[in-house]
Each structure stands twice: as structure tokens, then as C-alpha cells.
Amino acid sequence: MKALALRWLLLLALLAATLGLAYLPLGPAAMPAALIVAFAMAAMIALTCMRLASAPRLAAIFAISGLCWILVLVTLGGADYVTRTILPVAGAMHPDRDAGS
Known part of the structure; x- marks a missing residue:
């Protein structure tokens, strides 16, 4: 129970x-910083809450294939x-050209 509370506090x-990070003026570094935090959250949930670290290899294969499909969808989009x-x-009306008439 103590480990679960610690994981919950880490997620918070x-x-x-x-x-x-959303309110810091980091400029171009904001996106990589946010992605690092998001990756850390996703890895923590996958390894602890979903117990992928101790799951059978087939479960890990399906989790990795799900991530690959998300990558394919984002790439095609x-x-x-x-x-x-x-x-x-x-x-069609052009907003700049037809505004005065």
C-alpha cells in the first residue's frame, strides 16, 4: 500500500x-521537455500499474505493438x-477582398 501511494504521489x-512547463516561457525547448515528462508518466504507468515488467513476454509484445501502431497513425496523420x-x-468570398463591398 505504501508503494502504491508513492507511485500515486510521483504521478501527481x-x-x-x-x-x-505549460506556463514557463521555454520557447522551442517546451515541446521536448513536455514529451520527456509524458514519456516518464507513460513508462511509470506501464511498468507499475500495468505490471509489464513482470508480465509474460506476450503482453510486452502487444504493448510494444500498440505503441508502434500509434506511431504509424501519428506519422500518417x-x-x-x-x-x-x-x-x-x-x-467563395475572400475575407480581405470582399470585406468592403
Whole structure:
């Protein structure tokens, strides 16, 4: 019970770190810092709450494959966002050009 309370307090501390990072003016370093905290939280939950450290190897394989699928989805979503072009629609009002009429 004491170990569970310690894990819970550590998760709360990481949550507070995430909140603190949101308000710090770190500039370009804000995203890597937030990702490090998020990775630490996810690893702690996976290793302690889900007990992946002592789980059978098949459970670890499924957990890793789930992370791979998330990586594939994020990569394809980012590729869609980067490669999409914005085409003008015929007959649509342009906010800057048609504002005065």
C-alpha cells in the first residue's frame, strides 16, 4: 500500500511538472521537455500499474505493438497535414477582398 501511494504521489508530481512547463516561457525547448515528462508518466504507468515488467513476454509484445501502431497513425496523420494543399473554392468570398463591398 505504501508503494502504491508513492507511485500515486510521483504521478501527481509529474502532473504538476506538466502544468508548470505549460506556463514557463521555454520557447522551442517546451515541446521536448513536455514529451520527456509524458514519456516518464507513460513508462511509470506501464511498468507499475500495468505490471509489464513482470508480465509474460506476450503482453510486452502487444504493448510494444500498440505503441508502434500509434506511431504509424501519428506519422500518417502528420503526412496528411503536411502534404495537403489549400485550393481556392470557385465563387467563395475572400475575407480581405470582399470585406468592403
